[in-house]
Amino acid sequence: MVTLAEVAQHAGxxxxxxxxxxxxxxxxxxxxRQRVERSIRELGYHPNAGARALASSRSNIIALMIPLRTDMYVPVMMEIAIAVATAARTHGYDVLLLTGEEGPDAVRRVAGSGLADGMILMDVELDDERLPLLRATDQPSVLIGLPADTxxxxxxxxxxxxxxxxCVEHLAKQGHQDIAVIGEAPAVYERHTGFAERTLDGLRSRSRELGVRLLHRPCEGGYDAMAVTLxxxxxxxxDTSGIIVQNESAVEPLLALLRQQGRAVPEDVSVVAICPDQVATQASVRLTSVAIPAQEMGRHAVEHLVAKFEGRGSDEVVLLAPELTVRGSTGPAPTRP
Amino acid sequence: MVTLAEVAQHAGxxxxxxxxxxxxxxxxxxxxRQRVERSIRELGYHPNAGARALASSRSNIIALMIPLRTDMYVPVMMEIAIAVATAARTHGYDVLLLTGEEGPDAVRRVAGSGLADGMILMDVELDDERLPLLRATDQPSVLIGLPADTxxxxxxxxxxxxxxxxCVEHLAKQGHQDIAVIGEAPAVYERHTGFAERTLDGLRSRSRELGVRLLHRPCEGGYDAMAVTLxxxxxxxxDTSGIIVQNESAVEPLLALLRQQGRAVPEDVSVVAICPDQVATQASVRLTSVAIPAQEMGRHAVEHLVAKFEGRGSDEVVLLAPELTVRGSTGPAPTRP
DNA sequence: ATAGGTTGTCGAAGCGCTTCGATACCGAAT
DNA sequence: ATTCGGTATCGAAGCGCTTCGACAACCTAT
Structure with missing residues (x-):
């Protein structure tokens, strides 16, 4: 193991x-500088991370806390995680992976030990138990997701x-009057995960404004659950003619069931999905969808955190604007007989 | 920030x-011991990770290198990653997330800086460029996946x-004589990812032994690609009556297409999948499948690595035995007219 | 009673780096 | 000629922890 001192000696x-x-x-x-850089190269020197952390009290590590559950929006989580790791590297940081399992203890451990300079929390619940701690310690952090009190x-x-x-607008504009929402699994709502409730909020208030009828039903993923729900x-x-799905694992079952019942998409039923683009484009029908910008969220989170490290950067809530991409699964509402 | 010295003083x-x-x-x-433990609790002491690493030259961190690509078996990767993180914690280790992006450089960086005590590599290619480095440094490591030279x-x-x-056996036993294999995307084979080629190997040699006809076709995920391939x-x-699928994102499209063509599963066609259990159970037909034991792989990897840290543990190749679970998608071959 | 072992505790020496004066040198301004 | 400000470098003091050798204090076997 080459040390700084050896490099120094070698370079005189x-x-x-x-x-x-x-x-x-x-x-x-x-x-x-050149002499030193040459010595570094020749000796194959790499600064020792521990020593560096000790002396500078900066670890150059960002902790990323991902949910333990693998039952929900996994690809999105993965994409965010990878985006975080990639973005972090461009700023000279590495990423420490924490699972939600430890919960608040992980926050304490990381903050207390100086293992990481700051943390990014995913899958934040409306009233997340990690938040009080985060506020108490002065651990720089960024949440992906929105709690009740920000x-x-x-x-x-x-x-x-x-x-x-x-989503509602898009369907209403095409003349749909009866819209059904197929939501996440009931557990997600019981857990008060922010995004699910906020989506519902947006759906309801807009449909009220536009005067369309909205029916929301949670749904476990999979074919059987979807069959029952549908x-x-x-x-x-x-008279339901428009369906909005916010549950990746319900998408394909839904399409299969509609097909089976002889309901054509989009002639009889229009379908809008809230899901990663990959799911929307790979489904058996190209789905009109609002994408979940996983990469962008990861990148944003890292950049805000790094800004905090450097003293710039303030507390703020960044809500990325949704974009609806029209594909083949939506069209004008059928005229009623 | 409370230090060891303060705890010592407090406890006398x-x-x-x-x-x-x-x-x-x-x-x-x-x-x-009790006095000390009490002081630790009262002062809320957490040992400083950097200082510890420096003094002991052990970071208690395991680096996990996951592929950057998010186009392939994502849920499996995620499950492995989480299993690794969870298992690592039970041994007192944290996990550092590295993306494949940096490639061999990441190995050098981590090994050189003492950032991690060892590493776990996922998505190992047959002739992976990180391997020479791994052999050269004495960095303890475990691969998930199998390269050509182990x-x-x-x-x-x-x-x-x-x-x-x-898979072949199961179908052959039910009288299927013509079996088709729907494989991973062509890119996977071009990249010489070990698992795809080894599966093919097993499929071919067993079908030769059993005297059944086998047709293998790579396939991108998604509905359209699947339609063409099928x-x-x-x-x-x-006369194909048995299909083996090794591509998660082809599973549901395949089932949809078969249904659409009026081919009943399993009466006309039997389908065996190689995929996570979740996919098999949530598909529109309960699929007979061989599961990919992601959790177990992650746990094993961590345990071997920790064993190496402790001086026990040798170089070896652990191949987990596959288990085929019979569900509703396979049955006897139809009798030919 | 004495040598020899245990057991429990302490002090000090580092681990490899960062960082803060201090110092030495230079050219520019007086 | 003298002072000043800047630039380039060095030495030393830590950062908070682990670990080794030393040393009491005590117990046991002679």
């Missing part, structure tokens, strides 16, 4: 000089209220 | 004593050869 300078070459915090003559916090999320509104919906509102 | 002992209470490396009287390496993977064999297969081998 003092250790501090090498350190300054590395950090650029003091000016170094071009000549010296004071003193920085949050990044898709504007799910607007997303809901956008049957109930059509039973209760036989 | 020396710093080293506190350290030994924490590590248990020397015996401490029950009395002293000398000096520890690997954990599903036994994909046996998996392929198992049409070609049925064109070339109209």
């Amino acid at each position: 300078v003092s250790a501090s000089t090498v350190s300054y070459v590395l950090s650029g915090k003091r000016s170094i003559s071009a000549n010296t 004071t003193g916090l920085t949050c990044v999320d898709l504007d799910f209220r607007a997303t809901g509104a956008l 049957a109930r919906i059509l039973d209760e509102r036989p | 002992v020396s710093a080293s004593t506190v350290s030994y209470v924490l590590s248990g490396k020397r015996s401490i009287s029950a009395n002293t 000398t000096g390496l520890t690997c954990v993977d599903l036994d994909f050869r046996a998996t392929g064999a198992l 049409a070609r297969i049925l064109d070339e081998r109209p």
